């Protein structure tokens with residue numbers, strides 16, 4: 246009954262899936278891509294060099310942290326890791342997108358812009374993933390090439406000398422709002438983690454909560470958020486810091502008031518880029534047949550792009566490659582919002598009205614997407 250998690254300690258999306266496996270109480274053991282079995286069996290099945298990958302006891306080989314969580318949630322009813330009420334489900338999906346997509350360039354920025362300050366740590370982390378069992382010197386050398394590869398992603402993520410200041414200033418607002426929230430609540434939606442918490446673990450654990458430079462920042466500025474990154478990897482739901490808290494989502498489909506300032510940042514900071522991503526996607530998708538791989542050149546990619554986007558971000562021009570994966574994740578929240586029944590819709594609209602979120606939820610996305618054979622395709 247043991248699952249195999251192919252991943253690594255310093256991997257963004259492995260952090261999302263590992264936390265889920267721990268909270269769900271599923272037995273697993275973790276294997277690293279430096280294990281020869283990864284190249285021999287896993288790569289040919291997935292057809293991407295990517296982690297995390299889950300191998301099930303039945304021998305299935307699955308990729309994409311979110312798809313894997315969907316698969317496991319459908320298979321194992323208890324303990325439930327997703328609220329069953331409509332507005333909380335929208336907010337959960339939204340935060341999954343925020344942590345998996347919006348915050349990812351920030352995570353990459355704090356890892357690679359400050360590379361020189363944390364070089365030995367990163368060498369050790371990348372080293373154990375690519376060259377297990379070798380000498381320390383050899384590992385550090387081997388790690389260097391892979392590190393250069395990932396560091397080279399920064400410009401395409403919009404991390405450029407002229408955008409670093411605004412990225413850092415706005416991130417401080419997120420640290421503050423999340424810190425205030427986790428002072429009062431163990432998880433985003435109350436006393437039980439949801440899909441949104443796991444999504445947020447993607448960026449906020451392995452990079453922003455663990456690499457020496459950003460982890461130091463988080464500990465100094467947002468210790469309650471740091472503690473949440475620890476809590477998310479504990480095999481229990483309740484936390485003694487909140488003795489009166491039931492191990493459940495807040496009642497009546499409510500959104501904790503302290504989460505509203507965080508949601509306001511989602512709309513303030515994610516909306517401009519997401520609107521640009523949606524516009525590029527809509528143009529590209531208009532005349533493509535169902536089944537087309539969502540990628541400018543049609544190639545299979547872990548993070549496909551449909552060409553460049555540029556938009557105003559707090560007075561700075563942000564330029565980066567478009568991110569259709571972000572559109573795909575946001576679309577789920579949007580579809581859930583469109584399906585709300587009257588009273589729930591009124592409640593959700595009031596929330597959007599208070600937080601300036603309506604225009605984002607009103608943006609039309611002209612086509613549906615799906616994942617097939619480990620890539621994003623037009624439905």
Ligand SMILES: N[C@@H](CCC(=O)N[C@@H](CS)C(=O)NCC(=O)O)C(=O)O
Pocket residue numbers: 256257258259294295296297308309310311547548
């Ligand atoms: N959508 C995928 C993304 C996985 C991903 O980007 N994994 C990183 C490591 S954290 C990777 O292997 N990247 C390889 C690449 O981008 O080429 C998921 O959620 O699993």
